[in-house]
Amino acid sequence: MDATSGKAGIIRASDDDGTMTKLSAAVLDDLLYNIISDLVLQTHREEKIAKANTAAIRVEKLASEASESGTDLAPDVRIETDAAIFDDGKVYLKGNPLKTTKEILCPKCHLPRLFHPTDGKGARKPDPTILYCKKHPYIDKPNCDIYGQMWQGPGPGRGKKKKDMEKKEESAADRPANVLSFPSATCSKCKRCILVTRLNNHMGSCIGNSGRNASRAAAQKMGNGNSGEPTPPSSQKVTPAPGSRATSPRKRDVSEEGEDESESSHKKKKHKSSSVTSNPNPKKVILKTKNSFKKESNGSTLPKSSSNLSQEQKAEYDIPDLGSVEVPPKKSTNKASSPAKKLKAVKAAQLPATLKNGRDADGESESSGGTLSSPPQ
Amino acid sequence: MAARPATPASPKNVKVKEPAPGSPLFGCEHVQRLFNQGQEIMNHSIGHYKMILRGIFDSTPVVPQTFTNSQGQPTTCLTSTNLCLQCPTNLTDEERLKHGNKTSHRFYIDSRSGSLYCQVCDDIVWDPTLEELRVRKIGTGSFSGRKRKHDELFPDAMKEDPRYIATNTTLASCRANGLRGIYNAGATCYQNVVLQSFLHNPLLRNFYLSDGHQSSECGVSYCLSCAIDDMFQDFYALENTNGYTAANILSGFWISENKAFENLVTTREQDAHEFFQFLAEELHERNGDGKKPESGSEHTCNCVMHQTFYGKMQTDTTCQNCSGTTHAVQSFLDLSLGLESLVQKRKKAVKEKGGNAPPLTLIDCLDEEYIKSDKCDYRCHKCDSIQQARRLTSIKRLPNVLSIQFKRFEYKQGRHDRAASKIDDPVSFPLQLNMLPYTHRVRAKEGREGRELERSCTYDLLSVVVHVGEIETGHYVSYCRVGDQWFRFNDHNVRLATVSEVLGAKAYLLFYIIRSLA
Ligand SMILES: [Zn+2]
Ligand SMILES: [Zn+2]
Ligand SMILES: [Zn+2]
Ligand SMILES: [Zn+2]
Ligand SMILES: [Zn+2]
Ligand SMILES: [Zn+2]
Ligand SMILES: [Zn+2]
Numbered sequence: 001m002d003a004t005s006g007k008a009g010i011i012r013a014s015d016d017d018g019t020m021t022k023l024s025a026a027v028l029d030d031l032l033y034n035i036i037s038d039l040v041l042q043t044h045r046e047e048k049i050a051k052a053n054t055a056a057i058r059v060e061k062l063a064s065e066a067s068e069s070g071t072d073l074a075p076d077v078r079i080e081t082d083a084a085i086f087d088d089g090k091v092y093l094k095g096n097p098l099k100t101t102k103e104i105l106c107p108k109c110h111l112p113r114l115f116h117p118t119d120g121k122g123a124r125k126p127d128p129t130i131l132y133c134k135k136h137p138y139i140d141k142p143n144c145d146i147y148g149q150m151w152q153g154p155g156p157g158r159g160k161k162k163k164d165m166e167k168k169e170e171s172a173a174d175r176p177a178n179v180l181s182f183p184s185a186t187c188s189k190c191k192r193c194i195l196v197t198r199l200n201n202h203m204g205s206c207i208g209n210s211g212r213n214a215s216r217a218a219a220q221k222m223g224n225g226n227s228g229e230p231t232p233p234s235s236q237k238v239t240p241a242p243g244s245r246a247t248s249p250r251k252r253d254v255s256e257e258g259e260d261e262s263e264s265s266h267k268k269k270k271h272k273s274s275s276v277t278s279n280p281n282p283k284k285v286i287l288k289t290k291n292s293f294k295k296e297s298n299g300s301t302l303p304k305s306s307s308n309l310s311q312e313q314k315a316e317y318d319i320p321d322l323g324s325v326e327v328p329p330k331k332s333t334n335k336a337s338s339p340a341k342k343l344k345a346v347k348a349a350q351l352p353a354t355l356k357n358g359r360d361a362d363g364e365s366e367s368s369g370g371t372l373s374s375p376p377q
Numbered sequence: 378m379a380a381r382p383a384t385p386a387s388p389k390n391v392k393v394k395e396p397a398p399g400s401p402l403f404g405c406e407h408v409q410r411l412f413n414q415g416q417e418i419m420n421h422s423i424g425h426y427k428m429i430l431r432g433i434f435d436s437t438p439v440v441p442q443t444f445t446n447s448q449g450q451p452t453t454c455l456t457s458t459n460l461c462l463q464c465p466t467n468l469t470d471e472e473r474l475k476h477g478n479k480t481s482h483r484f485y486i487d488s489r490s491g492s493l494y495c496q497v498c499d500d501i502v503w504d505p506t507l508e509e510l511r512v513r514k515i516g517t518g519s520f521s522g523r524k525r526k527h528d529e530l531f532p533d534a535m536k537e538d539p540r541y542i543a544t545n546t547t548l549a550s551c552r553a554n555g556l557r558g559i560y561n562a563g564a565t566c567y568q569n570v571v572l573q574s575f576l577h578n579p580l581l582r583n584f585y586l587s588d589g590h591q592s593s594e595c596g597v598s599y600c601l602s603c604a605i606d607d608m609f610q611d612f613y614a615l616e617n618t619n620g621y622t623a624a625n626i627l628s629g630f631w632i633s634e635n636k637a638f639e640n641l642v643t644t645r646e647q648d649a650h651e652f653f654q655f656l657a658e659e660l661h662e663r664n665g666d667g668k669k670p671e672s673g674s675e676h677t678c679n680c681v682m683h684q685t686f687y688g689k690m691q692t693d694t695t696c697q698n699c700s701g702t703t704h705a706v707q708s709f710l711d712l713s714l715g716l717e718s719l720v721q722k723r724k725k726a727v728k729e730k731g732g733n734a735p736p737l738t739l740i741d742c743l744d745e746e747y748i749k750s751d752k753c754d755y756r757c758h759k760c761d762s763i764q765q766a767r768r769l770t771s772i773k774r775l776p777n778v779l780s781i782q783f784k785r786f787e788y789k790q791g792r793h794d795r796a797a798s799k800i801d802d803p804v805s806f807p808l809q810l811n812m813l814p815y816t817h818r819v820r821a822k823e824g825r826e827g828r829e830l831e832r833s834c835t836y837d838l839l840s841v842v843v844h845v846g847e848i849e850t851g852h853y854v855s856y857c858r859v860g861d862q863w864f865r866f867n868d869h870n871v872r873l874a875t876v877s878e879v880l881g882a883k884a885y886l887l888f889y890i891i892r893s894l895a
Binding site: 055084098108136149185 | 399400558599622624871872
């Protein structure tokens with residue numbers, strides 16, 4: 001053996017090294033080559049498939065435009081671009097999509113994908129004239145989340161509440177769009193509007209008190225009211241957004257909640273039972289049709305036989321590939337237009353069929369595994 | 378299993394993968410030309426491709442890595458070689474062009490990955506038909522996978538026009554991807570980390586997003602399964618990037634009557650592991666067969682929790698006197714691994730021998746629990762007396778999602794109080810976990826069978842729950858994987874995470890998902 005290195009040529013022994021040294025250098029270098037080529041292959045796959053699909057999406061779009069504008073001789077349409085041919089309803093590639101296709105179109109919305117994040121590490125200004133797919137590269141920027149958002153402190157403490165409130169209103173008006181404030185939520189029991197960071201304490205007194213276990217809640221309250229504050233929402237210590245540290249609502253007495261509720265400027269119509277009320281995103285659409293139904297069922301104490309329920313669930317769940325779940329006609333009609341379900345159905349279809357009832361460790365069926373303990377015939 | 382003719386032997390004509398809108402029919406013009414030469418050539422090419430994939434993924438890598446060099450000697454190398462798609466030849470990169478020019482064979486398969494190289498394109502080509510075979514082979518070990526079984530069960534479902542689905546999905550924004558934080562409602566980060574790991578668990582996600590539990594048809598008030606269903610809707614259907622307020626889950630939690638978790642329901646920070654157990658029991662109760670979730674060896678509940686998390690373990694107890702053995706089988710939700718004795722042992726070893734002990738690994742912990750046997754006292758029926766016995770616990774059935782808890786919190790009953798302490802030592806864990814050694818019957822099987830067995834026991838890391846800081850004042854964060862990208866969830870804040878950051882974390886809970894699903 002006289003080679004001093006492997007395929008990558010990065011880890012190298014010198015000519016006068018011993019055979020063992022040369023061999024280990026060569027092995028190590030080959031392994032390095034494999035690691036690099038695996039990484040490259042993975043990226044290549046993603047990129048090339050995305051671009052091949054982009055070429056297909058484009059030519060299909062042209063074809064459907066052509067068949068719409070002309071007579072409806074759709075099957076006969078033949079369209080050719082630099083990257084693909086549309087013929088008889090099928091798409092054929094022309095050349096290497098990595099060379100012929102520059103951008104990547106989203107397979108779902110057919111809009112171009114943004115290649116670079118808009119902020120933080122590796123950011124570039126997107127072309128303002130182009131409407132991009134809403135799936136953006138995630139932002140990697142200190143103190144921001146993946147969408148470039150930051151959070152304003154979760155609100156005033158107790159003493160100087162009035163003053164702080166005014167200040168907050170003011171700053172809310174002129175704070176940048178990517179700085180969010182903590183929302184309020186509706187307590188599902190008393191329907192009052194509570195700042196999210198106080199929700200747990202509120203429910204402790206609201207539900208814990210009136211509910212099954214008044215004594216425990218009372219004990220809790222005592223513990224909480226102590227000057228030693230043994231139960232700070234300690235986790236918040238690590239979480240707050242920059243600048244919020246000073247106003248971090250670390251101690252909240254359970255009894256204090258009543259005050260907040262009346263002043264709630266966040267109060268909005270609570271038609272949605274999932275209760276995110278002060279959402280600053282005006283685009284939010286409630287897609288679910290079932291909310292209205294939910295509300296009814298929430299209030300009612302209609303008992304439902306549990307055996308009945310489990311039967312139903314079982315039947316649904318036995319369908320292993322979730323791509324199919326839309327089809328069975330047993331669906332109630334009110335669910336038909338939930339886009340999330342449909343969205344999922346597609347995604348799920350890409351997964352291999354999934355659910356098997358666990359798997360036996362020895363690769364055999366449960367029953368054959370069990371024969372071990374029963375006497376052989 | 379019923380004997381069914383294996384696919385390759387059947388004379389059936391192979392077909393190109395059904396054209397889907399938005400994707401081309403072939404990987405390149407040259408593959409198209411090859412497949413269009415006639416059914417026989419296509420049958421041969423695809424049949425040979427399958428055979429090569431079997432050679433790569435079912436047997437030892439030595440075979441596909443060995444080629445005959447120019448002097449006619451068999452040579453094995455570590456880097457990829459090129460297996461000709463059209464004849465049984467294995468070539469180096471240099472020989473490939475010569476072979477191509479001589480024979481007009483233009484397609485070669487990478488001996489390590491099984492991917493297809495087209496010599497005319499001079500590039501790797503991702504042909505939809507061949508790539509589907511490769512992905513299935515890697516994923517499930519067979520070309521048909523379970524999909525075939527599924528086809529037979531639900532023929533209508535598969536014939537559904539993909540165009541129909543595609544046009545109806547555009548309603549949900551491309552931004553709705555399930556990546557959102559969850560607001561801390563006051564010491565609820567222990568809940569948030571568990572909820573995030575549920576949200577990014579493909580099995581739970583698929584169950585809820587396919588109407589597994591419909592709140593419109595559920596009459597249970599403050600049902601936690603309905604609340605979880607709502608949460609999945611909001612995460613995967615709305616364009617919202619703001620944090621999520623888990624108000625309904627919180628109220629379901631407060632209203633829950635589950636006696637076993639009474640101590641959990643407080644306004645204080647609690648144990649994320651206990652919350653996981655609580656949710657598993659609650660969701661089993663809402664979706665399952667009404668029995669206790671961990672009851673009996675014969676218990677096979679079909680609910681989403683059982684299908685996802687529950688496995689079975691077997692304890693064999695062997696009497697030291699008469700060598701009689703008894704078996705006990707029990708369901709488990711997670712594997713709880715002790716750290717204290719291992720940490721102590723290590724410290725002792727370092728003290729005695731000096732130097733540095735390598736960090737504790739997950740494998741060490743699993744070995745301790747499921748490979749080593751321990752001694753116990755045991756009432757033997759045969760001997761009709763109390764005897765010393767050897768006890769060995771191993772896993773009888775692996776779950777689809779394996780959850781592991783490191784016992785980092787030790788509660789010691791002191792004279793005055795229950796003192797809690799935290800073991801903060803790092804425990805390293807792998808991205809890929811082979812559970813075969815811990816299973817009930819470990820027979821070192823050789824060749825294809827052994828490989829398949831190992832594949833069926835291979836897991837990929839899915840999410841990691843970390844407790845940082847002291848036991849009373851600490852905080853929970855979690856890491857979840859979406860595709861190949863890791864994210865760090867700290868209540869409402871979500872950010873990108875690197876693999877090394879994830880693997881460097883001092884994990885408290887680990888969730889692994891079975892390979893053939895991921
Ligand atoms: Zn899009
Ligand atoms: Zn309330
Ligand atoms: Zn050849
Ligand atoms: Zn080609
Ligand atoms: Zn329900
Ligand atoms: Zn169950
Ligand atoms: Zn005995």
